[in-house]
Amino acid sequence: MSYATRQRSAISRVLTQANRPLTPADIHSAAGASVPSLGMATVYRCLKELTRDGAARLIVVQGAPPHYESTKRPHHHFFLCQQCRSLFDLVGCASGINQMAPQGFKVIDHEIVLYGSCDTCCAP
Amino acid sequence: MSYATRQRSAISRVLTQANRPLTPADIHSAAGASVPSLGMATVYRCLKELTRDGAARLIVVQGAPPHYESTKRPHHHFFLCQQCRSLFDLVGCASGINQMAPQGFKVIDHEIVLYGSCDTCCAP
DNA sequence: CTCAAATTGAGACTTGACTCTCAAATTGGC
């Protein structure tokens, strides 16, 4: 049987309220606002459960540390700022890219990542 | 001054002749055919130099270990078989996805990965 | 309220992917 704890709800809340994918460290400091004693082990433990239960998703992109996001967010893709190393969401999805697979290959999912500079880093 | 060694040419040859990205372990065993004593340290050292010199490129995709490929290969994207964890090349490129970036963001590059099963793993 | 079961936090440990060190071997200008 599973208990509802302050740490778990804080972590879930941070994840669903974020408007971009977060690193475990991001989550730790954001959720730490409501649960000051929060430990990293708990963040990782909780992310693992959320991922197993399909509520969160791990996002790995070259040049950035691992990020997590809520699966409740609509289908979207990513933008990695090569200056500040943050991941942002893109709206929309290039339909038709699934057709790029060779004969005999079965496509289940796809991912698109754009690399560049975010608006903050572009500005002087 | 830099020496031309059997190990270096074997590693370069393996990379340029491959028709898909390779892991350091793939490269070690393939190049090991011509240089049996080849060590992993040499593979990593050489990949680092090739990457620095722009002759090779690191490819990181979620669910697969790091892969390397020759930059001589034409622009393309990837297919990750979730069964055998191998990376394959896709031909073509969905042009226009660079337009997905928000206002004020500058796009420098992009990456597309399809996930699914390769022809070998699809077949019974 | 009670108390067994579940959860937590701290810190040690593990894992994968490199990177370093150094003695021995190789390379190539002469």
Add this chain to the structure above:
DNA sequence: GCCAATTTGAGAGTCAAGTCTCAATTTGAG
């Protein structure tokens, strides 16, 4: 062929990311 400079292989070391252990704390059914 000589020999200084470069490179190599083996194994130890490093680093980031995550997992484990366990005593202390929290949760919630009754």
